[in-house]
Amino acid sequence: EVQLVQSGAEVKKPGESLKISCKGSGYTFTSYWIGWVRQMPGKGLEWMGIIYPGDSDTRYSPSFQGQVTISADNSISTAYLQWSSLKASDSAMYYCAREYAAGSFDIWGQGTMVTVSS
């Protein structure tokens, strides 16, 4: 079964760093782009960026460029989304997803809830 499994919910303080993960299984991890999508409470979906694990090519939305870092470790079929200094406004659900035909996201992780509060 093709699936993406994300790391668990996080509660952090402003200014702290964080790295959340997304582990792929059931397919060749290096052959598909993996993307990250933010969903703030009660709001819509926001495309953050994508990475191609095969060569680490990474694209960011201008809204998130410089705010987060997307990376991958092919040895463990895992993609990451990280922050160096969290803000309260980073509180949201974060989804990873596999990019499929025509750039669509066909497989989604279950989501990682990030709460940033003092």
Place this chain on the structure above:
Amino acid sequence: DIQMTQSPSSLSASVGDRVTITCRASQSISTSLNWYQQKPGKAPKLLIYAASSLQSGVPSRFSGSGSGTDFTLTISSLQPEDFATYYCQQTYSTPRSFGQGTKLEIK
């Protein structure tokens, strides 16, 4: 960046109704348009890709059409499990932006 605008933002309908949701792009995106369904507390689910291709396992009552800047998602006969929020997404260029969503509610 390409802006995606969905209409309506919310919609009330009854089981058995035919429903159409519209998505408009701020510039031509050919057929690089996908549709997703999201239920509360769940990850989105891909319904339609490349404007009109039905994702495997998705019921045939869902269909998509359009090209250029104007696209539609049609549900031919609403079922109880279809009440959810629907999003379009363009994949013509990065950032691969989403529409703001259309919440489909039971009348």
